[in-house]
Amino acid sequence: MKKLPNKCEGGCACGFVRYKITSDPLIVHCCHCRYCQRQTGASFALNALFEANHVEILNGTVNEIITPSSNGKGQKITRCPKCEIAIWSSYFMGGIKDMIRFVRVGTLDNPDLLPPDVHIFTASKQPWVNLPPNALAFDEFYNYEDIWTIENQKIRLSLLAKAKSK
Numbered sequence: 001m002k003k004l005p006n007k008c009e010g011g012c013a014c015g016f017v018r019y020k021i022t023s024d025p026l027i028v029h030c031c032h033c034r035y036c037q038r039q040t041g042a043s044f045a046l047n048a049l050f051e052a053n054h055v056e057i058l059n060g061t062v063n064e065i066i067t068p069s070s071n072g073k074g075q076k077i078t079r080c081p082k083c084e085i086a087i088w089s090s091y092f093m094g095g096i097k098d099m100i101r102f103v104r105v106g107t108l109d110n111p112d113l114l115p116p117d118v119h120i121f122t123a124s125k126q127p128w129v130n131l132p133p134n135a136l137a138f139d140e141f142y143n144y145e146d147i148w149t150i151e152n153q154k155i156r157l158s159l160l161a162k163a164k165s166k
Contacts, residue, residue, distance in 0.1 A: 002028065002114060009058070010108040012080035012087060017060035019087065021103070025050055026152045028105065030116035032125035035070050039077070040086075043126045047089070047102035048114045051155065055088065055101045062087065070121075095163035096156075118147060 004024050011018040025048040036045035062078045069075040069091060076090045076098070088101040105114045119125070119137040131137055136147070144153060 002117075004113060008108065008110075008113070010087075010103070012060075012083050012085040012107065014080060014083035014085075016082045017062055017080045017085075017087060018058040020056050020058055021050060021054060021108075022056065023050060023054035025103075025114060026100070026155060027148060028114050028117045029102070030119045031121055032119060032129070033070055033121035034124050035068065035075075036121075037124075037126075039067060043129050044119075046105040046111075046114075046116060048105050048108075050101050050103055051159070052090070052099050052101045055103060096159050097163060099159045099163065118142060 002025055004021060008021040009018060010021075028046070028048045030044050030046050032044045037043060039045070061081060063081045063084075064076050064078050066074050066076055071091075073091070077086050078088050078090070078101075079086050085107065086104055087107050088103045090098045090101060105111045108114065117136065119131055119135055120141055121139070122131070122137045123139040125131075144156060148156060
């Protein structure tokens, strides 16, 4: 599990939105699906997953838009209202909804801190993208119980329980 320094901050390109992270990530995904490719205009999206209550806006405001996702449930993308940079997303997966933020690693002041733990949807990765030989990679998605740490799996299950009780 990756450990972040006590002060881990990030923001948008124009500096209007600043945020801080107050926990370590649950996991870091490098997603190679066609939706991420289209939405980012790049070969993949690099997202660090955090409990939403551990990602705090320091200054600025954000806009949220709903976009399609491969599972058909949609994705809420949080953007700076001025430069429109995507800062994080919330997927409507497994009933967790807004309790997990998929922070765009590139918006961190030091994105080098969070290389991917896992590569997902590699069946649609660009053929010229070469993954390291020891990279954990899946053609589609993975089984949470097999990949997440026991500690982070407990957090995920707790969030699912909260979602079901609402």
